[in-house]
Amino acid sequence: MHTEENSCCCSFDDCKLTTEWLLSRTRHRPKIAIVCGSGLGLLTDSVSNKQTFRYEDIPNFPVSTVPGHEGSLVFGQIKGKSCVFMQGRFHLYEGYSLCKVTFPVRIFKLMGVETIAVTNASGGLCQDFKVGDIMVIKDHINLPGFAGQHPLCGPNDERFGIRFPCMSDAYSKDLRKLVLDITAELGYSNFVHEGVYCMVSGPNFETIAEARMLHILGSDSVGMSTVPEVTVAKHCGLRVLGLSLITNKVSLDYSHEEKVNHEEVLQISKMRAEMLKNVLVTFIARSHQVETINNSNCIYSNAM
Numbered sequence: 241m242h243t244e245e246n247s248c249c250c251s252f253d254d255c256k257l258t259t260e261w262l263l264s265r266t267r268h269r270p271k272i273a274i275v276c277g278s279g280l281g282l283l284t285d286s287v288s289n290k291q292t293f294r295y296e297d298i299p300n301f302p303v304s305t306v307p308g309h310e311g312s313l314v315f316g317q318i319k320g321k322s323c324v325f326m327q328g329r330f331h332l333y334e335g336y337s338l339c340k341v342t343f344p345v346r347i348f349k350l351m352g353v354e355t356i357a358v359t360n361a362s363g364g365l366c367q368d369f370k371v372g373d374i375m376v377i378k379d380h381i382n383l384p385g386f387a388g389q390h391p392l393c394g395p396n397d398e399r400f401g402i403r404f405p406c407m408s409d410a411y412s413k414d415l416r417k418l419v420l421d422i423t424a425e426l427g428y429s430n431f432v433h434e435g436v437y438c439m440v441s442g443p444n445f446e447t448i449a450e451a452r453m454l455h456i457l458g459s460d461s462v463g464m465s466t467v468p469e470v471t472v473a474k475h476c477g478l479r480v481l482g483l484s485l486i487t488n489k490v491s492l493d494y495s496h497e498e499k500v501n502h503e504e505v506l507q508i509s510k511m512r513a514e515m516l517k518n519v520l521v522t523f524i525a526r527s528h529q530v531e532t533i534n535n536s537n538c539i540y541s542n543a544m
C-alpha cells in the first residue's frame with residue numbers, strides 16, 4: 241500500500257543530490273544513456289575517454305547483485321558523442337522497489353540525457369525467432385504493473401512528469417526506423433525483428449502454461465526488466481529505443497526437453513554482444529539524425 245511516508249525512497253531531492261555528485265566529478269555531459277542487459281556489459285568496449293564509477297560509490301545508487309551485471313556507470317565517448325552506460329541494471333526480483341530500479345533513469349534526465357537505449361536478454365515466444373536474434377522493441381506489456389507493481393505508483397512529482405502519461409508511443413518510431421535502417425546496412429536484417437516485450441517479475445523462468453498465456457496475449461518475448469525503466473523514461477520525456485537479444489526459446493510444449501538457465505542466457509549474450517555493439521555504435525553516431533522531441537512532460541528538461 242502506498243502512503244506519503246513509504247511510497248518513494250527516491251525523492252526529487254535524492255535524485256538532485258546524486259546528479260550533482262556525478263556532475264561535479266565528471267566532465268562528460270552525455271545526451272545518450274545505454275542500459276546494458278544481462279551479459280551485455282561488453283557493449284562499453286568501444287567507449288573512449290572512459291570514466292567509471294562503481295555503483296556502491298555513488299550516493300543513493302543501488303548495487304548490482306545479479307551475475308552478468310557488473311555494477312558500474314561508465315561515461316565516455318563513442319564516435320565523438322558523449323554517452324553514459326549502465327553496466328548492469330537493477331531488477332524487481334533482487335528486492336529493490338521499482339523506484340530504486342528506475343532511479344538511474346531520472347538521474348540521466350537531470351544530467352541532460354535526451355535519449356535512452358535499453359537492452360536486455362529475453363526468451364523468445366514468437367515461433368519465428370531464433371536464439372541470437374535481435375528484437376527491436378515496438379511495444380511492451382507491463383504485467384507487474386497490472387498488479388500494482390508500477391514505478392509511477394504513489395504521489396506524482398510533477399517536476400518529473402505528469403500524473404497520467406501516455407504509453408502508446410513509449411518506443412520512438414523514428415529511433416526504431418533508424419535502427420532498422422542500420423541493421424539492414426550492416427547486413428543483419430535476417431535476424432532482426434520488431435516485436436512486443438512482456439515483463440514478468442521473475443526470478444523463475446516461465447512454466448509452460450504461463451508461456452502459452454503470454455504468447456496468446458501478444459508477447460513476442462519475455463524478460464524480467466526494461467519495462468519499469470522505459471515507463472519512467474517516457475514519463476520524464478526521454479526518447480526510448482529498446483533492443484532485446486533473444487537468448488533462448490521459451491518452451492510452449494510439454495514435450496520440449498530443454499531447460500533454460502541463467503548461464504545459457506549469459507553465454508548467448510556474450511556471443512552476440514559484438515553484433516549488438518556494432519548496431520549501438522552506429523546508432524549513437526547517427527541518433528542526431530532523428531530530431532529531439534520537444535513535448536517533454538518533465539519541467540526539468542535541461543541539465544541542472
Ligand SMILES: O=P(O)(O)O[C@H]1O[C@H](CO)[C@@H](O)[C@H]1O
Nearest residue numbers: 277278360361464465502505
Ligand atoms: O533483462 P536482463 O537484465 O537483460 O536480464 C534477463 O536475464 C535474467 C535471466 O537470465 C533476468 O534478469 C532477465 O530479465
Ligand SMILES: Nc1nc2[nH]cnc2c(=O)[nH]1
Nearest residue numbers: 361362363462463464505
Ligand atoms: N522471464 C524470462 N526472462 C528471460 N531472460 C532471458 N531469457 C528469459 C526467459 O526465457 N524468461
